[in-house]
Amino acid sequence: MCNVSGKTRVYGIIGDPVEHSLSPVMQNQAMKSAGIDAVYVPFHVTPDTLVAALEGLRALQVNGVNVTLPHKESILPLLDHIDEDAALVGAVNTVVRRGKELIGFNTDMLGFIRSLSEDLHFDPISKNVLLLGAGGACRAAAVGLLRSGVASLSIINRNVERAEQLAERISPFFPDQSITIHGFDDAEYTKKLKQADLVVNTTSIGLKGEEIDFCPVSKIKASASIYDMVYTRSETAFVKTAKTLGLIATDGLGMLASQGEEAFNLWFDIYPEQGLMKKSLLDMCALNS
Numbered sequence: 001m002c003n004v005s006g007k008t009r010v011y012g013i014i015g016d017p018v019e020h021s022l023s024p025v026m027q028n029q030a031m032k033s034a035g036i037d038a039v040y041v042p043f044h045v046t047p048d049t050l051v052a053a054l055e056g057l058r059a060l061q062v063n064g065v066n067v068t069l070p071h072k073e074s075i076l077p078l079l080d081h082i083d084e085d086a087a088l089v090g091a092v093n094t095v096v097r098r099g100k101e102l103i104g105f106n107t108d109m110l111g112f113i114r115s116l117s118e119d120l121h122f123d124p125i126s127k128n129v130l131l132l133g134a135g136g137a138c139r140a141a142a143v144g145l146l147r148s149g150v151a152s153l154s155i156i157n158r159n160v161e162r163a164e165q166l167a168e169r170i171s172p173f174f175p176d177q178s179i180t181i182h183g184f185d186d187a188e189y190t191k192k193l194k195q196a197d198l199v200v201n202t203t204s205i206g207l208k209g210e211e212i213d214f215c216p217v218s219k220i221k222a223s224a225s226i227y228d229m230v231y232t233r234s235e236t237a238f239v240k241t242a243k244t245l246g247l248i249a250t251d252g253l254g255m256l257a258s259q260g261e262e263a264f265n266l267w268f269d270i271y272p273e274q275g276l277m278k279k280s281l282l283d284m285c286a287l288n289s
Helices: 023-033 047-060 084-089 108-120 136-147 160-173 187-195 237-244 253-268 276-287
Strands: 009-015 038-044 064-067 094-098 101-105 128-132 152-156 178-182 198-201 225-228 248-250
Touching: 009 023, 009 047, 023 038, 023 253, 023 276, 047 094, 047 101, 064 253, 084 101, 084 108, 084 136, 094 253, 108 136, 108 225, 108 248, 108 253, 128 136, 128 187, 136 152, 136 160, 152 160, 152 187, 160 178, 178 187, 225 237, 237 248, 253 276
Parallel strands: 009 038, 009 064, 128 152, 128 198, 152 178, 198 225, 225 248
Antiparallel strands: 064 094, 094 101
């Protein structure tokens, strides 16, 4: 981290919870490596203080923030402008201050697709994909996968109406691809799970080490891949269970690094040193293993 002075630019991440975030590790390392006089800090912002927090960012002239759960959707009406991709996804994970305005972007979409390639060697073209959840992270994954040419997308959520709203929002942009919605207790869910080439957890379940009890991993075919957007300092329970059954699986660490690189570019108009962010995350996890 740089020596902080009155000229040091401030960036950060807002979320609830936020103490688990590894973003400060990789962003501060990237800023230091690039010789940028800036610091990246976590801000614990609860849903009831989000409006005040945004006003605080404006007043303190914070230059940019990442946005994590549960604010990716609720922050949209509080911003001055929304990037086209973020508007389509319906979620923001990166905010850039330009003058007096706060502009929202979504780098999760690119980060997720890149991580699928790098960490799972998975090509979405003509594949069947099942997504668990229907929040902001699911929206980014869904749009990214549809743009990448998946044959079908199944969205599974406890609140079926929420998943249906997601599908209604994005399906007009992808009329030639199949998007189906199912609840956890829907018999069709098990059928789709058995057919899936990729199963993705887009919920926050697993952050505290808990199992995803609504996903019977034993029903997933042996050739399928598992992606858990949750990341911890060790493997999530979902990833561990999948691996014990011989499935190829990874957590969201690669996505975290990839979306972070895109956010860094939005803030500084340059990309960080290739591989630096992911290496800093892996080093941190190794120290805590």
